[in-house]
Amino acid sequence: MTENKEIDIIGLIAKIVVFLKKHIVVIIVVTLLSVLVGILEFYLGKNHYEVNLIATSPNVDSEIVYEIAEPIKYYIHNEMYDTVAQQLSVDIEVAKCIKKIELDTSLNDAVIITLNLYSKDYIQEIQNGLMNYFNEIPYFKSQLTKRQNEIETYISVLEQEIDDLNKMQEAVLGNMDDKNNHKMISVGGLFSEMVVIYDKKIELEKEYKSLHYFSLVNNNVIFLSQKSLKKNLLLSVFIGFFVSLLIGLGLETTKKIRKAIK
Numbered sequence: 549m550t551e552n553k554e555i556d557i558i559g560l561i562a563k564i565v566v567f568l569k570k571h572i573v574v575i576i577v578v579t580l581l582s583v584l585v586g587i588l589e590f591y592l593g594k595n596h597y598e599v600n601l602i603a604t605s606p607n608v609d610s611e612i613v614y615e616i617a618e619p620i621k622y623y624i625h626n627e628m629y630d631t632v633a634q635q636l637s638v639d640i641e642v643a644k645c646i647k648k649i650e651l652d653t654s655l656n657d658a659v660i661i662t663l664n665l666y667s668k669d670y671i672q673e674i675q676n677g678l679m680n681y682f683n684e685i686p687y688f689k690s691q692l693t694k695r696q697n698e699i700e701t702y703i704s705v706l707e708q709e710i711d712d713l714n715k716m717q718e719a720v721l722g723n724m725d726d727k728n729n730h731k732m733i734s735v736g737g738l739f740s741e742m743v744v745i746y747d748k749k750i751e752l753e754k755e756y757k758s759l760h761y762f763s764l765v766n767n768n769v770i771f772l773s774q775k776s777l778k779k780n781l782l783l784s785v786f787i788g789f790f791v792s793l794l795i796g797l798g799l800e801t802t803k804k805i806r807k808a809i810k
Contacts, residue, residue, distance in 0.1 A: 571796035578795060582788025586780040594666055596647050601661040601675060602766045603682075610653035616685055617651045624649055636677030642670040658765075675764055682762040692759055699756045706749045713742045 568575065605613055623631045624646050633643035648664035661678060665671070682688065717739070 567796065567800070571792070571799065574795055574799075575789065575792040578792035579785060579788035582784045582791065583781060586784030587777070590777050590780045597665050597668060599663050599665065599671065600766075601663065601678070601764055603659045603661060603679065603762050603764050604760065605657055605659050605682075605762055610659075612687070613659055613682075614651055614653045616682070616687070617649075620681060621649050621651075635681055636674070637680050638670075638673050638677045642673045642677070645670045646674065659762075679762050679764065688761070692761065696756065696759055699752050699759075703749060703752050703756075706745050706752070709745050710742060710749070713745070717742075 620632065620635055622628075623635065625648070629640050629643040632638075632646065633640045636643065645665050645667045646663065647666055650662040652660035652662070663674065665674070
């Protein structure tokens with residue numbers, strides 16, 4: 549059984565070698581043509597660059613950020629440059645510069661925006677346009693304003709409580725003498741309560757400061773050229789060889805069909 553399998557494998561290899569020898573001219577010609585196309589594409593084709601932007605985001609669900617970016621990705625993918633220009637508030641020449649956009653929302657309170665651009669010249673306009681696009685979305689604006697108002701109201705309430713406790717503490721201290729131990733205890737309790745309220749107020753103020761619109765944090769962007777002669781040649785060789793095999797199989801099939809008809 550093992551010997552039969554070995555014979556089958558050897559037979560298969562022999563058939564492949566015969567097939568390659570038989571169609572070597574087709575394989576060489578098609579592969580060389582494919583390589584030539586790859587070289588021409590490298591020197592004459594349009595180059596594009598990849599750049600990563602990191603933007604801090606409001607305290608909203610990252611899934612919502614991702615979904616809201618879908619329309620602009622769709623417009624770019626379908627080359628709807630008029631709509632892209634309108635959405636980003638940029639000129640149509642700037643919109644046509646964008647090849648592709650991807651978002652990574654896996655980081656906390658940040659979004660990685662990967663851009664594929666045909667030109668480096670309009671990066672500033674595109675950055676501003678993207679931040680404007682996100683920040684003008686009604687959902688973000690309303691959520692931000694709503695939370696800011698809630699915190700402002702809560703802080704006002706806490707400040708009023710602190711003021712009331714201060715007045716109460718002053719009144720207790722003003723009526724206290726050395727024998728009023730119970731009033732000392734009362735002042736201590738008021739002070740502890742005031743500390744708790746102060747802590748709450750500080751936490752809310754920190755949260756208020758953390759509420760913000762989308763903004764970029766990496767100003768020194770790095771452009772990575774997406775053109776590579778080595779990559780083009782390897783891909784061309786692979787495509788050319790694969791296509792030549794298909795042509796060879798097509799010729800073999802055609803010859804067998806003709807024999808069968810005869």
